[in-house]
Amino acid sequence: MTAPLLSIEDLDLRFASDRGELHALHGVSLTVGEGEIVGLVGESGCGKSITAAAVMGLLPMPPARIAGGRIVYKGQDLLTLSDRAMRRIRGPEIAMIFQEPMTALNPVFTIGSQMSDVLCRHQRLSRRAARLKAIDWLNRVGIADAGARIDAFPHQLSGGMRQRVMIAMALSCRPRLLIADEPTTALDVTIQAQVLELMRTLVREEGVAMLLITHDLGVVAETCDRVHVMYCGRVVEQATTRALFAAPRHPYTRGLLECLPRIDGAAIGGRLPTIPGTVPELSKLPPGCAFAPRCPQVQADCEQAPPPVRALQADHLAACLHPVSAS
Amino acid sequence: MAGLGYLIRRLATGIPLILGVTFISFLLMVYFGPDLSFELVGKNPTAEQIAAARAQLGYDQPFWVRYAAYLHEMVTFDFGRSVSTGQPVRGLLADAVPVSLALTLPGFVLGNLLGIALALLAAWHRGRWLDRSIMAFSVIGMSISFLIIIIVFQLLFSSRYGLNFFPVRGWDMSSPGAYLYYVTVPTLAIVFVSLGYNTRFYRAVFVEEVGRDHVRTARAFGAGAGIILWKYVLKNSLIPIITRVMFSIPSIVIAGSLLIESYFGIPGAGKLTFDAVTTGDQPVLKAVVSLTALMFVVVLIINDLLYRAVDPRVALT
Numbered sequence: 057m058t059a060p061l062l063s064i065e066d067l068d069l070r071f072a073s074d075r076g077e078l079h080a081l082h083g084v085s086l087t088v089g090e091g092e093i094v095g096l097v098g099e100s101g102c103g104k105s106i107t108a109a110a111v112m113g114l115l116p117m118p119p120a121r122i123a124g125g126r127i128v129y130k131g132q133d134l135l136t137l138s139d140r141a142m143r144r145i146r147g148p149e150i151a152m153i154f155q156e157p158m159t160a161l162n163p164v165f166t167i168g169s170q171m172s173d174v175l176c177r178h179q180r181l182s183r184r185a186a187r188l189k190a191i192d193w194l195n196r197v198g199i200a201d202a203g204a205r206i207d208a209f210p211h212q213l214s215g216g217m218r219q220r221v222m223i224a225m226a227l228s229c230r231p232r233l234l235i236a237d238e239p240t241t242a243l244d245v246t247i248q249a250q251v252l253e254l255m256r257t258l259v260r261e262e263g264v265a266m267l268l269i270t271h272d273l274g275v276v277a278e279t280c281d282r283v284h285v286m287y288c289g290r291v292v293e294q295a296t297t298r299a300l301f302a303a304p305r306h307p308y309t310r311g312l313l314e315c316l317p318r319i320d321g322a323a324i325g326g327r328l329p330t331i332p333g334t335v336p337e338l339s340k341l342p343p344g345c346a347f348a349p350r351c352p353q354v355q356a357d358c359e360q361a362p363p364p365v366r367a368l369q370a371d372h373l374a375a376c377l378h379p380v381s382a383s
Numbered sequence: 384m385a386g387l388g389y390l391i392r393r394l395a396t397g398i399p400l401i402l403g404v405t406f407i408s409f410l411l412m413v414y415f416g417p418d419l420s421f422e423l424v425g426k427n428p429t430a431e432q433i434a435a436a437r438a439q440l441g442y443d444q445p446f447w448v449r450y451a452a453y454l455h456e457m458v459t460f461d462f463g464r465s466v467s468t469g470q471p472v473r474g475l476l477a478d479a480v481p482v483s484l485a486l487t488l489p490g491f492v493l494g495n496l497l498g499i500a501l502a503l504l505a506a507w508h509r510g511r512w513l514d515r516s517i518m519a520f521s522v523i524g525m526s527i528s529f530l531i532i533i534i535v536f537q538l539l540f541s542s543r544y545g546l547n548f549f550p551v552r553g554w555d556m557s558s559p560g561a562y563l564y565y566v567t568v569p570t571l572a573i574v575f576v577s578l579g580y581n582t583r584f585y586r587a588v589f590v591e592e593v594g595r596d597h598v599r600t601a602r603a604f605g606a607g608a609g610i611i612l613w614k615y616v617l618k619n620s621l622i623p624i625i626t627r628v629m630f631s632i633p634s635i636v637i638a639g640s641l642l643i644e645s646y647f648g649i650p651g652a653g654k655l656t657f658d659a660v661t662t663g664d665q666p667v668l669k670a671v672v673s674l675t676a677l678m679f680v681v682v683l684i685i686n687d688l689l690y691r692a693v694d695p696r697v698a699l700t
Contacts, residue, residue: 112603118510147605154603159596164618164694174604209695225604 059131060087061265062111062150062233067125069103069110072118078338080106082289082362083125086267088233093259093266095276095297097312098286099335104269107286108235111267112152113142129233148178151226155238157218161210167194167221168206171228178229193224197254216247220254227258234259234266240275252279273316277301282371285309288336288346291365295372305368305379308347345376353378389699390684397680404676405457409450409669417663418442419466440466453669462670467662472670475655480636483651485556486643487635489566490573495628497574498581503612505582506589517582524579533572533646540568552648569643588623592616621693629686633678637671 069081081103088094096104109115111127113134127134134145146152154160162170171190175181181189187206194202197220210218219239226234236255240248256279259266268279276283276297283300285293285308293306304310311331333350342348344359351358355378365375423436437443441452456462462472505517539545549568556562592598593616601611641653652671659667690697 114599114602143605143607145605146603152603154596154600156596160600162597162601162615162619163696165615173606173610177605211696222600229604 060089061092061130062086062088062267063128064107064111065126065128067107067110067127068123069106069115070121070123072121075339077121079341080120080289080338081110084286084289084291085365086284086291086294088265088267090232091260091263091265092282093256093268093280095280095283096267096269096286097271097273097276097283099271101335101338102286103289104286105237108152108237108267108269111235112146112150113137113139147174147229147231149231150233150235151229151231153219153222153226153234153236153239155241157215157222157242158210160222161218163210166207166209167213171206171221171225174225175228189228190224193228194221196227196258197221197224198250199224215243216251219243219247219251223251223255223258227262227264230262231264234264235269236266237269238271239268241270241272248275255279273312285312288341289338290346290362290375292347292376293374294365299369299372303380305372305374306347306376307351307353307380309374310380311350311352353380386699393684393687394680397683400680401457401673401676404679405453405669405673406450408672409453410446412663412665412668413446413449416665416668419663456669457673460670462666465659465667466664467658472666475667476652476670476674479650479652479655482554482556482649483638483640483644483653484636485562486554486566486569486649486651487573487640490570490577491631491635493570494574494577494581498578499585499617499624501578501582502585502589503616505586506593506616507608507612509590509593514586518586521579521582524575525583529572529576529642530646532575533642536568536572536575537646540571550647554647554649554651565647565649569640569647569649572643573640584627585620585624588620589616592620595619618693622690625686625689625693629682629689632682633675636678637675 064084064086066083066085067081068079068083071078071080084103084107086094086096086107096107098104106115106120110120110122111129111134122135125135129145129150134142137145161167165173168187168190171193172183172186175186175189176183179186179189191202191206194206199205199217199220205213205217210221213221219242223239234255239255240251243251252275255266258264268275270276280297282296283294284291285300285306287308293300293304293309295305300309301313304313308331311329314329315331317328331350332352336342336346336349342359344357344361345351345354345363348354348358357377363375363377365373367373368379419440420433420436420442423439424432428436434443441449444452460473464471465475468475501517501521505514508514537551540549541547541551550565554565556565589612593611597619598611598615601615606615636652638653638656640651641657643649644651644654645657655667656671658664659671687699691699
């Protein structure tokens, strides 16, 4: 097996706060192979966006502090790179798309100027060549009349168009890895499907690997090759999308899947099941498995220590002492 | 022409503002200002002498007649002669305003530019030692009285206890060399006094901007601190910067810096206004009040036009 493009190894991240240090990531491990689309799923606050920000080196430090682990990209640990070296990674190597298309673009510059800035910076193009290339990319992300739209300001575009601009901007850098942090969450449902489809097509065409961060299992099922499920700062299950949806092994994953409405299920006409209880606060995590207080099949040993991640099958890992049976 | 219509509408809305300001100021001048008739008459005047003096000053006219006369003066911008010196008011202003402008403008510009630069640095390094030291010096600068700064700077630069190079009193801008000779110490004092306030204000603006999503996007696309601060943050912060700068302009032109002008014996508009207030020199006061109001109206319009120029989301309505 060749080394993955990106491999996060045992990342431990803490935040200084008024109430003492908050432990945001408890040894998160995650890999993305060349050209692979990997999903990172979890509820809000589970640490998925922080993981992405850590890869990009975008966390404000302080208050954030990396207490352990490595983020290895193409064989080098990004955490050891200088700010200068990191700037050459951001864009041409790893590009990122954000959740808020309304605010992620700079309101006082035209989208053409913002795209050209990025192209000039990383590809040493002239202003003119960068503009042509930007128009080219706007066409590829399906923006009609790109030659005129390039001089529009962000507020003159709809949310879906702004997200298309972000995608064009990110892919125009020709990155090897695209990190998409909830790229469709802020969009209308119909637009969501279009944007997702566009991302999947372009990523495949360009051979770019993608780490897709989302809370939406439907998005994962449609898009990803492999999935990591996060809960309270830990990856609790990791498998291929097919295996995860067919036979989830962690009770949390199973709970999440049961919450999805099914077209064939008995839930039609009835109520959708929910996971009882709420996500514990970061400062009040239980000593054992963080999911234990909500787990339907909790046992005494679950509350002793956090369960280690174990391989249950080839390429199917779960952090659970009493995993759901595979059948 | 939407722009022209806008301009006319804005100028029209400026008229009530000018009327309001001049009316209130004139009311205060007439009923609460000093009565100069006592200076015109000698000791133990007769009732006729007093009446003659009051008539000479126009005090015998009803308030509304006097206010109407004021409005007429304002439209023609001819306020007659100063009661204290007998010189035409227009000439007094024409002499004093350029002096004040030349005196305060370098300090104002430098104070703002330096303030912006320090604030950008502080905002970028928010919470770290550089930010903390810049803010500590700002508070120290703000806490020292302007009077003390003027006196200390005069001692440092203009007395035998210090450099003893620059003049303590006087003004000359007939040549660039002479101008520099007289303007340096006042400028240093103005910069020192304004820097703390400016840095604190601009830092608050920049800290907010640095925290915005588009700055995170710029960083995620490999932009360095230089381009983020000088291009993205600065351009997005231009509205509060323009507001602060524009609203300072009327006071720079009219008020100058009274303390600087009196301590350095410089014949500027600040001193002219101050003397007019203390002596009750109504023609000068009327001119100063109307000029200030008029400048605020103009500044407000320019301010809004500039908003439109720097932020495409602003519409002129």
